[in-house]
Amino acid sequence: MTALKQELEQLLHEALTRLAGTLLPAEVDLKSIVIERTRDAANGDFATNVAMRLAKASGLKPRDLAQAIVEALPQSPQVVRVEVAGAGFINFFIAGDAQAQVVRQIHELGDAFGRNASGADKKALVEFVSSNPTGPLHVGHGRHGAFGASVANLLAANGWQVHREYYINDAGRQMEILAASIWLRYLEDCGETFRFPANGYKGDYIREIAAELLQMAGDTLQRSAGEVFGNLPPDEPEGGDKDAYIDAVIARARQLLGEMAYRSVLDLGLKAILSDIENDLAEFGVTFDRWYSERSLADNGAIDRALQRLAQHNHVYEKDGALWFRATTFGDDKDRVVVRENGVKTYFASDIAYHLEKRERGFDLLLDILGSDHHGYVARVRAGLEAMGEPGEALEALLVQFVTLFRDGEKAQMSTRSGEFITLRELRNEVGNDACRFFYVMRGNDQHLDFDMTLAKSRTNDNPVYYIQYAHARVASVLRQLASKGHAYDANIGMANLGLLNTPHETALLTQLARYPEIILLAGTHRAPHTLVHYLRELANAFHTYYNAEQFIVEDDAMRNARLALVMATQQVVRNGLHLLGVSSPETM
RNA sequence: GCCCCGGUAGCUCAGUGGAUAGAGCACUCGCCUCCUAAGCGAGGGGUCGCAGGUUCAACUCCUGCCCGGGGCACCA
DSSP: OOHHHHHHHHHHHHHHHHHBTTTBOSSOOGGGOOEEEOSSGGGOSEEEOHHHHHHHHHTSOHHHHHHHHHHHOOOOTTEEEEEEETTTEEEEEEOHHHHHHHHHHHHHHGGGTTOOOTTTTOEEEEEOOOOOTTSOOBHHHHHHHHHHHHHHHHHHHTTOEEEEEEEEOOSSHHHHHHHHHHHHHHHHHTTOOOOOOTTSOOSHHHHHHHHHHHHHHTTTTOOOHHHHHTTOOOOGGGTSOHHHHHHHHHHHHHHHHHHHHHHHHHHHHHHHHHHHHHHHHHHTTOOOSEEEEHHHHHHTTHHHHHHHHHHHTTOEEEETTEEEEOGGGGTOSSOEEEEOTTSOBOHHHHHHHHHHHHHHTTOSEEEEEEEGGGHHHHHHHHHHHHHTTOOGGGEEEEEEOOEEEEETTEEOOBOTTTSSBOBHHHHHHHHOHHHHHHHHTSSOTTSOEEEEHHHHHOOSTTOHHHHHHHHHHHHHHHHHHHHHTTOOOOHHHHHHTGGGOOSHHHHHHHHHHHHHHHHHHHHHHTTOHHHHHHHHHHHHHHHHHHHHHOOSSOSOHHHHHHHHHHHHHHHHHHHHHHHHHTOOOOSOO
16 A cells, blocks of 8 residues: 555545535445556546445435545645546546655665565465475476465565475375385396386486485395396286386385385485475575475374364264265365275375464465365365364465476477476576576466467567566666766755656656555465566566656756656666566666 | 366457456567667557346456366375
8 A cells, every 4th residue: 555545545534524424324334445546647646436336325426426525525735636537436636746755765665665564474384386206396396486486475575474385295105106216227227127117207317316326325225126026916018007016016125125225215315306306496596494294294293183183073984994084064075084994194184284283383374386286185175174173264275277388389398308398497497597487477377377488588678577677777777877977876866856757757657666565465465476577567668668768867966866766766666576576686688 | 077277459468346458479660879779659450258147337246158278086
């Protein structure tokens, strides 16, 4: 909420209060005061539809009521003109020097300009990426990283206490498959020959970890192919079931290696892959306050606590030897198994335990950023929270749709080098971190994303990242020119002469600058970084237009410093906005 | 069958119930002896998937239908 908007609200509030009991009912609903920026400058700077909303209650025609409200409005130095327009809009025209005050505010607040306290120190836990540690990150994970980091930044800018977390799925069958895959590649390195399981992980990174294992363990873990594969059920190419086959291979590995050695192979793989993911994300500017292990939930009893909570509230029952959570009571499609017939707890059990544990840590908002294919899971976990006596609304899930890469107008999902899916690292290396971070959040999360690599790489005016960064660099360039022409910016002169900024281009730029705090609030409330992206483009456009129309470094001290104050404020806002998106603000380009 | 997301300009997409539905790209035409032309300006382009409904006012809310994507495990 900008100061001007608040001022107008106050004025309207007074006007409506004056009319209450005469033209308006005694009890006026003050929530009907909505002030918006106008789309068209011909309709003033701000407008309200309050007369149309209250027309029925007053018995007047909207335009007549609007006129009465206008007449009841107190005078204000900020407002030069108020008029009734259209179906009953009240349009406000703001005085130029009042608009220019935003420049002063930006200079005073600097990096903090645009922040607000709407989050009121509420605590949010943003969980994102949480990719299974079975291989490198791909381009879809990149979108999750960029989106999650930007949403977290936006929440923080809105006054939230934000905690960023990555949930490590280190306790499941896919980890067993990882361990077996590494061991089998190791056996190949030891000279054994066999056909690799259809369901094993086949990426090159497995061979790299296997090589590391060979170096560490020598041939101490070697077993003959005959021992390993004797008496196993058929694999898929032989007409068997690939899942049953890989499970048999895993069991055999356990048996031949012993639990200790098997575990060490698994942990080696987990550690290697996790550190690769962590480095990848850190290079991408995406960091976490905590990497939360799924295993630790079982170890610290959180799962048992959650199951007890469910039992206490009478929301579990036994059927077919398994323990079921009565999720249908809470709006889910079907009841869910939490402990299998074989006594093993399901993934869902650790999931609700994890979310309960998040609440126990005191978070008001549990924001999960998930792949769109996880949508069915949200109702379940929310049901679990409610069943345990926690508010279901605390869980908010944002579903991120798929990414399709395009290169030269063609789909490009596969890496030409490895023949596998393009990794995030490859994408970053090809188009650069800034373009990646930016392109990933250009679209709303519920929109499929076509990622145009050719455009992201291009150093042309088509590329929106450069367009915005260029605005920042251009201001830096102006300041360099200023020095070389023997001038220095004088803040006192600049601030004293903000009233000189009254050309249409200056007014347009001032309006854009004043919108920034509103955009931060909006983008934060909607968890919508793309709103900020679009705004920054518009801001850059207003700046470039101004740049083309006017010379900033002029002889007149008052004018020069006023204009410099304006463009430096613009630079600050561009920098603040790009920072929230994880994009750099270069001084030169 | 049920659930979620999308359907807006040739293409990619914005659009908190408000005024003549916007931007970028593409296309056409202009602008550097001047702070970076990675820039600026002008122009053509639309039954907002379809049909009802609510409302002073619907791209926006509700219902139904059509098309596209995804999901519906004692997997994780």
